[in-house]
Amino acid sequence: MAGRSLDRLVTAGALLAALVLFVDPALAHVGSLGGTLTSVPIPFWLVVVTGGGIIGASFMFTSFATDHDLIRSINRRGITVPSPATVRRGVVALARVGSVGVLGLFVVTGLFAPQLEATDPTKNLAVLGVWAGWWAGYTISVYLVGDTWPVLNPWRAIASVLPRVGSRSWSGDLGGWPAAVGLLALVWLEVVTPIASDPQFLAVVILAYTLGTLAGAVVFGDEWFREVDPVSRVFHTYGRMAPVRRTDEGIRLSLPGAALARSYDEGTEAEVVFVVALLWVTSYDGLVATAPHADLVRAAVGLGVPALVVYLATAIAGFALFLAVYRLAARLSRRSAGSFVDPAVIQRRFVWSLVPIAAGYHLAHFLGYFLTLSPALSAVALSPLDPPATVQVAVLPGWFGSVQLALVVLGHLVAIWVAHAIAFETFTGKLQPIRSQYPFALVMVFYTMTSMWLVAQPYVPPPYL
Template structure:
């Protein structure tokens, strides 16, 4: 076991690295939806900013490499306490009612409420309350979406054909669904048109209920539904997790559940994890000045915007997935192991969920805080609402941008540690475990620099949208 002094020195060095990241620069998270305001560029040279962030992630790998005591790693990730929830059945029933009421409110206010985006409570509930606020609770606290999901509640009350799901499809339909939802969010006025948003939710509900009717709710929501899979994966980052075998809640250290060997089981699920990392990156990328210069140049070459945006989404995803697959192949060679790249890709995919959570927090926390007062202001009169110009929007201080950068780095640092624990769980040899992380760490450093660069850029309106 590593000595106490070594752990103390490693902890002090890690704290120094984290403290340094707080003063890298200032930037605001992307708040593309509802026009919550743009972000400003950082006040230090970009190359220095990116090198500092990438170096912090690389240094965290070196620090983690000092901890090679398997018992210590196992005890750290195995620590947990059963979480007793008094009145659980009542809370579950209330949660289901709240989910159905929320769906009814979003649809009713979306169709009948004000047309102005910032005056429509239904639209604010979806983007500010659900996609920003609720999503943050899934990886900061725990995943309650299976209880709140109104379509799961409705499908459980309907009959089902219980047809066999085609196993060859696996989780790939959820990958396609996630990419399609993000593409629709970016290219359509879903964030500004309450009626269109309500119509889209109705369409999504029809497809979801039809799928649950054919294949059964359990199969549909665990395999196909992209929203349920997003929240389930995010929930594994949280300290409160649900034991799949006993159904009990368990309090663990944040990210500990990501080391569970069967969390990602198959290349299809690896593909979804990579997609989750990429779509948040894509959402921020199209709001950068670089894209504002690049897109018109491509359109001038004869590529219509209707083709450019989905093409960039797919190509970017293939680049992210390809880089991760190359890392898996490189890890096998460097570790000199008989383990196949596919096995390594599955084993090292869960740490990426910490990266996705960190970037989502940096992407949406400021957005949530700035628009939450607007939701409170329009809540008393949801069908009328005040004029858009009278809706209050909180002004977030400039120093808050440093927190956004810290959230990105913390997500990557947690991913490095989880990958370290997974490596020592997978390989019996110390050098094998360390060498297997080289290529994955390199990919994480690249992901870090891309994420930090996007967060550091001023936010602009995507062209042609």
């Protein structure tokens, strides 16, 4: 058994090495902000082989790590650094004031800065700051380092000084659907509108979002940010896999993804819906910029279907598919394990294993975007109301596309470990936890193959937008 497992491990390693080292990179393409997202054209058979290699990696974990106490001890390892309360309060106050100032600066530069962005959006701080600095760079810091959004959230800072209107509590009857629908709506808006290139439109959307968020916060209080606000839920979810987390004792440093395994029993139906939505939107953003989807849009428009409806239908249908596949895996997991654990419990526990996949694809999709536009962001930030006539963008090396694929694989491997650890907390013995993972391993391969295929596609501007 050990020999066969070792063979699988060697095979998986060879396949992954081949993927990273021997795929020819293509020329970078320009996104809506003038950044680059490197594409790596690879044959479909190599994507399939990569999926097989990941399954081999999952066998590695299940073959060699079957001791419940050992798995639990690995996930609990870490160090805690005390954080003095006075220092913490001072840092929090300063950070909140700064975040509100940055939000105001984005609105001002979006509305009033010189309108050179019609031809060059890299000269406006609002556009660069929101997309390259915040949605790309800051989000990466949340899952690679730690979730600082509760402190840096400018809307939460403003809401904290506003009076509450009544004492209503958010009803949990709707579960995670409002946050999931809000996230889908925001990503759909980013796709079908010029929000990523028109600073004035972006500023108007920020103001509208601000009014809606503050209205919800003054009615429902902090629950609005914990349960409903899609932006806060995104960062909270990503922050669960970060190696740095704040606790009552101080700042705790642990292995990446270990906190997801430790919080296996904290999942709810709301988390299931939202995490799957988060996983899907990372794929949707890439799907709409592929040639097959562009052909689908053109065909639908030719039949009289408005393009905006097609993009909305794609967003809804993809989310429904991802959610249905995940729930099916939970039901099959119960059967393959031969257990009486309720499939709903399995869904709520294993959903945390999807977070590293979403983070891995986000990192693969946006790391190059952030690195490319960082010089322009720095230059414009120094003079936001009078940007330089010429801004520089970084040119990434040709092999960076292979790094994108490796990041997708890395996210999947972390997900495999999280699922493995959760299985050994959920099921008894050694065979039940191993068997329970078979359906989820196949689902993860489906998700990861989808992500890798999207990363490998040449950029095609979405038509009719």
